[in-house]
Amino acid sequence: MTTGRAPARRTRAHRALRRVAGREAFAPRRGAAHTPRETPERDSSAQRRLSRLNLTMLLPLLATVGAVQIAVDADSRLDAVVLGVGVLAGMVAFVRWAAGDVLGVAVPCLAVSTAVWFYGSVLSDCHSAFYGLLITGVHVVPRLPRRREAGAVALALVVAVIGAGHLLTSGDAAAADLVGYVVVPTGVTVVVTGVMFPNQKFYDVVRELEESREREAELAVVRERMRFASDLHDIQGHTLHVVKLKTALARKLVRADADRAEQELREIHDLVADTIRQTKELAYAQRRLNLSAELENAKNLFEAAGIRVHVDREAEVDPRAGELLGQVLRETTTNILRHARATEVRITLAAAGITIVNDGASGDAPPRFRGLATLRDRLADDGGGLTAERTDGRFLTAASFPRLGGGDTL
Structure with a gap:
């Protein structure tokens, strides 16, 4: 149940998100000191x-x-x-x-x-x-x-x-x-x-x-946040509008038709429960994803940040593995943009796996990414595996489902 005012509200919401994202992208970080042009330059x-x-x-x-x-x-x-x-x-x-x-x-x-x-x-x-x-x-x-x-x-x-x-x-x-x-x-x-x-x-x-290049990377992360906000709006905006209308209807029916009012309240309860489930899936990167769409989005984000992208398709990805591999690609893309000084990323797709290798990884300590740790547990539950390691300035993220690939792993 929607009304003609919903698209206008959505448009206003998107404009507000763009304004907020723009301020976040260009505003100085709190506590960061301004570095004049002729003092020690930013280390790069x-x-x-x-x-x-x-x-x-x-x-x-x-x-x-x-x-x-x-x-x-x-x-x-x-x-x-x-x-x-x-x-x-x-x-x-x-x-x-x-x-x-x-x-x-x-x-x-x-x-x-x-x-x-x-x-x-x-x-x-x-x-x-x-x-x-x-x-x-x-x-x-x-x-x-x-x-x-x-x-x-x-x-x-x-x-x-x-x-x-x-x-x-x-x-x-x-x-x-x-x-x-x-x-x-x-x-x-x-x-x-x-x-x-x-x-x-x-x-x-x-x-x-x-x-x-750093500004482009920050803007790419902001665009990813805007996309997340847009998904959240798609999930909750329609639900809240429907809940409002059904609540008003239940108030009118509570005395005239108690059974119908009870039915409306049950539907409201089920609708809110479903919205909570979808919101959790979105927050923990568990929403159903399309691997092809995620691959195109990752390429656009990397190219906007000045990072060269190479995609190798060794085989068509099994549809049963596509959703989780899309989540791995999305999380890895965000990690590269936020934590690495990458100049090149290579993405390899196999029948039941994906490998992402990027340069610009600094330090020798084992990587600690909470999003990848969560995905590793999810892949393990479905019979898959996820590897994340750093060697010689390169970071490798690999996910595979050996059973779907006939025993072959990445």
């Missing part, structure tokens, strides 16, 4: 890999170049110590740059490396003393929150002015000194700084892609 798998790659490939090279320059250019033990301090300041700046928080050590590293260049140019005769300032400056300037171009110009001017100080303090300055203390240091600084600007843009793009 891509940024961690890039950081490790930079440290592995470039840090030894930069340190070796600095050591060679000290060995060649230092005329005394004091020169070697001072130049070593400059190289150390550059290495600290590089390491913190790779970690994403070079601005935290920018001032002391710049001060130390500038002082070393001043010592090498004005107080000593070490034209390679600008090396520490070069390494520090080219990693700090592109990370400045604003006026980066002005910072690049200021860095080149500092190198040039300090280098020119050697010409002023040296009584026998020649063209070679101009080249060694002004032209070469300033030119190298300008070139390397110019290269670092597009490099920083690359890192910004990587960070934005990671953030976009």
Whole structure:
């Protein structure tokens, strides 16, 4: 029993759910601190890999170049110590740059490396003393929150002015000194700084892609919650409307036709009991599911989150196993979106089983997913089995019904 107002109510309910879901997707989590753009960036798998790659490939090279320059250019033990301090300041700046928080050590590293260049140019005769300032400056300037171009110009001017100080303090300055203390240091600084600007843009793009992927995954989970809310509305909305009408009818019949009123009350009782049963099934993922529909939904969710999906159909799934396998697929999809940093998911369908493998699984502890534990018990009751394990950064979820598959398991 329905009325013409029910569709309008459902539409309003869906609009409200969308508004709530939208606020939940984009509102900051309670207690989460806002992370400015130029403070330590959000840790992500891509940024961690890039950081490790930079440290592995470039840090030894930069340190070796600095050591060679000290060995060649230092005329005394004091020169070697001072130049070593400059190289150390550059290495600290590089390491913190790779970690994403070079601005935290920018001032002391710049001060130390500038002082070393001043010592090498004005107080000593070490034209390679600008090396520490070069390494520090080219990693700090592109990370400045604003006026980066002005910072690049200021860095080149500092190198040039300090280098020119050697010409002023040296009584026998020649063209070679101009080249060694002004032209070469300033030119190298300008070139390397110019290269670092597009490099920083690359890192910004990587960070934005990671953030976009996380937002897509959150939106996919929100869409799944909306689908759950829609199913709940389908179950309870119609029932409550019918109960309201039957209750009003029973009130009218309670004196005029007691038997009919009693019948209406029995129907109300049965209807409410059935609704409670369906709600429990929905809450514990036991509602009848269509495996094909769940597979299509999982593909859409993964693709929306930027995750590649591969589906292998080794055989047509037995209809008797389809419902429970659909529940396994739905629960696994939710777990991947919420708990993994997956980039690829492979789904394999057999006659009586399903296997889902995803990458991006972190940690070595045994997985603990309450939904999968509940499904494992249900599959065991029906003669099936469910396996969930993590190895080498990959998470495998496999469910099968050996008896339906003629003894073959996944």
